[in-house]
Amino acid sequence: MRQDHGRTLICVTAYTVACAAGVGRMAFASALRERVSGLRPNDFSAAPLETWIGRVEGLEREDAALPAAFATWDCRNNRLAWLALQQDRLLERAAAARERYGAHRVAIIVGTSTSSIGATEEGYCLLQPDGEFPPELRRPIIHAPHSLGDFLQHVLALEGFCVTVATACSSSAKVFAHAERLLRLGLADAALVGGTDSLCGSVLFGFNSLGLLSPEPCRPFDPARRGLSLGEAAGFALLERDGDGPWLLGCGESSDAHHMSSPHPEGRGARLAIDAALTAARIPARDVDYINLHGTASQKNDEIEGRLVAELFPAQAFASSTKGWTGHALGAAGVIEAAVALNAIETGLAPGTLNSSAIDAACGPQVRLENEQREVRIAASHSFGFGGSNCVLVFGRERPR
Amino acid sequence: MSRLFEPGGDSTMAARSGRVFIEGIALWAPRLPGWDAARAILRGEAPPAAAPAARPAPAVLAPTERRRAPDSVAVALEVASAACESSGRAPSALASVFASTFGDTAVSDYLCGQLARAPLDTSPTKFHNSVHNAAAGYWAIATGCPEPYTAITAHQHTFGAGLAMACTHALVDQAAILYVAYDIETPGPLATMAPSRGVLGAAVVLAAVPSPRTLVRVDLRLEQGEARATRARPANEALVEGNAMASCVALFEALADAVPGQEVVLTLAPRLALRLEVAPGG
Numbered sequence: 001m002r003q004d005h006g007r008t009l010i011c012v013t014a015y016t017v018a019c020a021a022g023v024g025r026m027a028f029a030s031a032l033r034e035r036v037s038g039l040r041p042n043d044f045s046a047a048p049l050e051t052w053i054g055r056v057e058g059l060e061r062e063d064a065a066l067p068a069a070f071a072t073w074d075c076r077n078n079r080l081a082w083l084a085l086q087q088d089r090l091l092e093r094a095a096a097a098r099e100r101y102g103a104h105r106v107a108i109i110v111g112t113s114t115s116s117i118g119a120t121e122e123g124y125c126l127l128q129p130d131g132e133f134p135p136e137l138r139r140p141i142i143h144a145p146h147s148l149g150d151f152l153q154h155v156l157a158l159e160g161f162c163v164t165v166a167t168a169c170s171s172s173a174k175v176f177a178h179a180e181r182l183l184r185l186g187l188a189d190a191a192l193v194g195g196t197d198s199l200c201g202s203v204l205f206g207f208n209s210l211g212l213l214s215p216e217p218c219r220p221f222d223p224a225r226r227g228l229s230l231g232e233a234a235g236f237a238l239l240e241r242d243g244d245g246p247w248l249l250g251c252g253e254s255s256d257a258h259h260m261s262s263p264h265p266e267g268r269g270a271r272l273a274i275d276a277a278l279t280a281a282r283i284p285a286r287d288v289d290y291i292n293l294h295g296t297a298s299q300k301n302d303e304i305e306g307r308l309v310a311e312l313f314p315a316q317a318f319a320s321s322t323k324g325w326t327g328h329a330l331g332a333a334g335v336i337e338a339a340v341a342l343n344a345i346e347t348g349l350a351p352g353t354l355n356s357s358a359i360d361a362a363c364g365p366q367v368r369l370e371n372e373q374r375e376v377r378i379a380a381s382h383s384f385g386f387g388g389s390n391c392v393l394v395f396g397r398e399r400p401r
Numbered sequence: 402m403s404r405l406f407e408p409g410g411d412s413t414m415a416a417r418s419g420r421v422f423i424e425g426i427a428l429w430a431p432r433l434p435g436w437d438a439a440r441a442i443l444r445g446e447a448p449p450a451a452a453p454a455a456r457p458a459p460a461v462l463a464p465t466e467r468r469r470a471p472d473s474v475a476v477a478l479e480v481a482s483a484a485c486e487s488s489g490r491a492p493s494a495l496a497s498v499f500a501s502t503f504g505d506t507a508v509s510d511y512l513c514g515q516l517a518r519a520p521l522d523t524s525p526t527k528f529h530n531s532v533h534n535a536a537a538g539y540w541a542i543a544t545g546c547p548e549p550y551t552a553i554t555a556h557q558h559t560f561g562a563g564l565a566m567a568c569t570h571a572l573v574d575q576a577a578i579l580y581v582a583y584d585i586e587t588p589g590p591l592a593t594m595a596p597s598r599g600v601l602g603a604a605v606v607l608a609a610v611p612s613p614r615t616l617v618r619v620d621l622r623l624e625q626g627e628a629r630a631t632r633a634r635p636a637n638e639a640l641v642e643g644n645a646m647a648s649c650v651a652l653f654e655a656l657a658d659a660v661p662g663q664e665v666v667l668t669l670a671p672r673l674a675l676r677l678e679v680a681p682g683g
Binding site: 045046047049103104113117120121123124125127131132133138139140141143144145146149150153159160161162163164165166167168174178181182184185187201202204205206207208209210211253254255256257258259260261268269272385386387388389390391 | 513529530537544547548551553559590669672
């Protein structure tokens with residue numbers, strides 16, 4: 001049904017991350033190299049919950065508040081987005097893109113799962129006798145799912161296309177695919193993509209209700225894994241049609257069409273997304289050097305994803321899950337997974353799988369526990385979400401011919 | 402491939418290139434129950450539904466699921482199926498864009514209330530229904546569709562932004578796509594912050610090329626500068642007043658009028674708009 005319209009060149013000219021394992025690319029890369037996990041016992045939820053979380057330090061502190069001019073958008077999720085924007089010269093790079101192309105030609109396409117629902121939860125805990133939110137939380141935009149995109153558009157003074165994508169755990173991977181289409185058609189000349197999700201009661205108690213939270217630090221692909229550790233993270237990338245940096249070679253998207261909160265048992269949708277991404281990238285599976293897996297440490301995801309990788313990729317491919325460092329950051333997972341893949345291309349660091357001591361029998365030799373320094377010319381990332389939404393990204397070191 | 406949306410470029414070229422074809426149309430609101438009825442009502446040829454139904458009952462869901470489905474899922478699936486049926490295309494062959502300003506605010510209200518009362522008793526079903534892509538996910542499951550969907554929001558610009566994404570997807574992939582937009586009534590304390598009344602769903606099937614299925618040709622142009630959305634006639638606006646997706650009615654009014662050369666402006670951002678020239682037939 002789909003036709004091949006030729007390759008679109010998309011360069012990742014800047015990117016950054018802020019997660020429990022590190023704020024900024026250098027800190028995150030160092031944590032990956034030194035195998036230092038960002039997980040800690042849950043000290044976030046209002047009611048006790050025995051699990052581990054990837055919490056970003058200090059977001060609730062006074063000095064983490066947004067600048068006064070943006071106080072309307074102040075909440076944990078936007079603070080985390082703001083923290084990330086201040087790393088790796090992202091603010092400068094976005095401003096330069098605005099100068100170069102014009103404010104209306106730089107799109108914002110960002111992903112989130114819960115946006116700033118944490119602020120709404122707070123409002124419900126602090127309802128006034130008249131049934132209204134307390135005055136400091138009477139700011140409609142932070143109670144809307146577009147809170148994230150709207151904040152970014154204001155803080156970056158951009159006037160272009162601006163959407164918030166919310167397809168659960170594939171959100172901030174799909175934004176790369178959506179931006180690629182916008183750039184290809186000329187709806188924008190550059191796009192800020194990425195996403196932010198912050199810890200909140202909804203996800204902690206929601207995943208708890210599904211019985212998916214691990215009481216110990218998550219152990220992706222370990223046969224004795226006991227579930228997820230949730231995390232919070234923000235990551236952003238600037239995409240342009242030309243520039244210096246790794247290249248986005250292809251995106252693959254699909255639907256499981258199976259179940260709202262459970263992956264297809266044979267990984268049907270995941271396989272379609274992998275195939276579509278490789279086809280778009282014009283890369284055979286044997287050329288992929290590193291894959292950052294979704295690897296949430298849930299029973300089903302890891303078994304299905306491990307089996308699929310064993311089937312689709314050659315033995316020498318190096319695949320791993322980095323959730324043991326970051327926790328599962330849901331709507332921000334896609335951009336963190338992409339950042340690990342980009343870091344592998346740039347530094348040759350193929351991180352292993354932290355916290356796990358053995359590999360599930362469903363997996364092939366691709367899934368590794370230990371870090372390795374190797375040449376990575378092509379790297380991929382996997383993002384599979386609730387509602388059966390899947391997205392796979394393929395990046396390359398060299399500009400494609 | 403040529404860049405279709407370069408504002409300030411050759412407008413003739415842009416108009417010729419930025420063209421999509423509507424093959425299926427659906428609309429559902431309590432006083433506009435389905436496109437056939439809505440078309441006559443929006444044209445002023447028939448009175449609004451006298452005994453409004455609160456929500457539709459989409460046949461694409463099994464009876465039990467239909468009863469259990471949240472309002473957002475019910476209205477989104479109703480218009481999604483109706484648009485596909487009107488186009489004659491199989492739902493399982495279409496990628497889709499689902500757009501909602503606030504998502505399922507009833508589920509959000511439940512979750513936030515439950516977390517304040519007894520967080521450990523949170524319902525797992527309500528939790529997985531709380532994701533913004535719940536309607537899209539149920540649609541993919543109900544139709545067995547492996548094609549990708551996306552779920553977006555752009556606050557008051559959601560309808561235009563979602564439509565622009567759907568057009569972009571159709572033009573890049575040279576394939577037909579389903580576009581679904583909906584919002585529901587916000588209950589509880591959340592209604593003071595994210596107000597929306599009644600349920601409203603709208604959908605179109607868009608194609609990149611004309612065919613015997615074509616109902617309407619749409620020429621698209623991106624416009625920069627202060628964006629002013631086209632408003633529907635007051636009587637039509639009143640039929641969906643208060644719903645967060647109400648601005649979509651301007652386009653459906655133009656589709657109902659079916660007069661050549663009608664223009665509808667949809668905002669994408671405060672200073673960016675999409676101008677649609679709507680012409681019946683291919």
